[in-house]
Amino acid sequence: MRPIVEAYAQYRGSKKAFCEEQGLAAHTLDYWRRKFSSSKEEPSGFIALEVDLGSSGSTIELHYPNGVRAIVPLEVPVEVLESLITLAG
Secondary structure, three states, X not given: OHHHHHHHHHOXXXXXXXXXXXXXXXXXXXXXXXXXXXXOOOOOOOOOOOOOOOOOOOXXXXXXXXXXXXXXXXXXXXXXXHHHHHHHO
């Protein structure tokens, strides 16, 4: 079931459509998603921060675990940057 759960994480359609394509009930998919997510290690509260000093850009890029990428100006207020980083946790 792990490959199916991983495929669903990348799927861009509805849960109903995905389950129909896979030939399983939505509650079965939900069960296995919960089972696999609860077996992961608990997060430590820290996230990785990579700094690329080689680029001379004037933006900061935040890459979230779910694939979302936020690009903000280098002059962004610290409070805004803190709130964006908090979203990752």
